[in-house]
Amino acid sequence: MTVPHETPVLAPASIPAAITTLRVRGLRVSAARRLVLEALFAADGPVTADAIADGLGGRLPESDLASVYRNLDTLEEIGLVRHFHVAHGAGRYALASRHHAGYVVCEHCGAHRPLERGTVAQIAAVLREACGYDPQLVHFPMVGRCPECRF
Amino acid sequence: MTVPHETPVLAPASIPAAITTLRVRGLRVSAARRLVLEALFAADGPVTADAIADGLGGRLPESDLASVYRNLDTLEEIGLVRHFHVAHGAGRYALASRHHAGYVVCEHCGAHRPLERGTVAQIAAVLREACGYDPQLVHFPMVGRCPECRF
DNA sequence: ATACTTGCAAATGATTTGCCAGTGT
DNA sequence: ACACTGGCAAATCATTTGCAAGTAT
Numbered sequence: 001m002t003v004p005h006e007t008p009v010l011a012p013a014s015i016p017a018a019i020t021t022l023r024v025r026g027l028r029v030s031a032a033r034r035l036v037l038e039a040l041f042a043a044d045g046p047v048t049a050d051a052i053a054d055g056l057g058g059r060l061p062e063s064d065l066a067s068v069y070r071n072l073d074t075l076e077e078i079g080l081v082r083h084f085h086v087a088h089g090a091g092r093y094a095l096a097s098r099h100h101a102g103y104v105v106c107e108h109c110g111a112h113r114p115l116e117r118g119t120v121a122q123i124a125a126v127l128r129e130a131c132g133y134d135p136q137l138v139h140f141p142m143v144g145r146c147p148e149c150r151f
Numbered sequence: 152m153t154v155p156h157e158t159p160v161l162a163p164a165s166i167p168a169a170i171t172t173l174r175v176r177g178l179r180v181s182a183a184r185r186l187v188l189e190a191l192f193a194a195d196g197p198v199t200a201d202a203i204a205d206g207l208g209g210r211l212p213e214s215d216l217a218s219v220y221r222n223l224d225t226l227e228e229i230g231l232v233r234h235f236h237v238a239h240g241a242g243r244y245a246l247a248s249r250h251h252a253g254y255v256v257c258e259h260c261g262a263h264r265p266l267e268r269g270t271v272a273q274i275a276a277v278l279r280e281a282c283g284y285d286p287q288l289v290h291f292p293m294v295g296r297c298p299e300c301r302f
Numbered sequence: 303a304t305a306c307t308t309g310c311a312a313a314t315g316a317t318t319t320g321c322c323a324g325t326g327t
Numbered sequence: 328a329c330a331c332t333g334g335c336a337a338a339t340c341a342t343t344t345g346c347a348a349g350t351a352t
Binding site for chain 2: 085087088104106107113115116119122123126127130131132133134135136137139140142143144145146147150
């Protein structure tokens with residue numbers, strides 16, 4: 001269901017670089033922490049904390065779900081990770097370097113795909129003019145029907 | 152935090168009318184059911200199930216939260232009620248006759264306000280052209296910053 | 303009379319938190 | 328050594344579900 005992403009752009013684009021960032025912030029490089037990073041680098045799109053804890057379905061060793069959440073939070077605090085919420089489902093986490101300007105999620109099949117910066121800007125303009133709100137399509141993507149699920 | 156709404160438009164606009172709709176569908180008119188309707192008619196905007204169960208803060212007698220959820224579901228099934236989701240918070244329920252084409256919610260203060268049909272249409276057009284998705288701003292409103300919370 | 307409903311408790315799913323043992327630096 | 332982390336169980340929050348007792352029709 002996960003649509004492939006464009007190529008990375010900013011920030012630490014390798015595990016060693018990310019680990020350096022951790023050290024610079026005075027954070028420790030534990031096995032659990034490293035695993036979360038490995039999972040995020042290995043994933044081919046935003047993933048759930050649960051998927052990371054399960055070792056991406058066997059590709060990596062398992063880890064404790066609570067620790068995964070804690071580490072994702074920590075990594076997000078130092079700018080290495082970003083996450084967004086998916087309709088009724090669990091949140092999706094990705095490396096900040098692979099994150100996009102916004103997302104859309106299909107309320108029916110759960111597929112999520114990134115939005116181009118220009119699209120987000122257009123929508124923001126419409127909304128801002130209509131009621132002064134500034135949309136945050138990164139943290140809370142728009143929900144809709146993908147072309148395949150539009151009966 | 153709740154922004155006032157425009158005036159009603161469609162469907163049963165009175166409690167007796169709503170009760171008739173219930174009877175027509177072969178559903179029973181119980182005290183608990185009636186209370187949910189009264190709360191929705193008395194509320195001045197979309198409210199949480201919890202608020203209804205609490206009797207809108209004393210204005211009405213309390214009722215069982217599980218029953219409130221069940222009745223809201225029932226009422227929604229027969230078209231009397233609609234609900235939408237609010238960022239991290241609890242869902243909001245309103246009479247279908249008072250519902251709008253879409254909503255925006257402030258991720259900071261929780262304020263939610265209705266969107267005009269035209270605004271929703273414009274956003275839908277942008278998104279549809281960008282990636283073929285058809286947004287559902289009614290069930291899952293856009294999340295953003297309201298003018299007051301934009302630091 | 304009998305299906306539909308209720309109230310209450312317990313289960314869900316996602317995420318968080320308390321705590322103490324374990325470990326990076 | 329010692330503060331930072333990890334694992335695991337228990338707690339939250341919103342919502343749902345199981346079930347026996349109650350009631351609208």
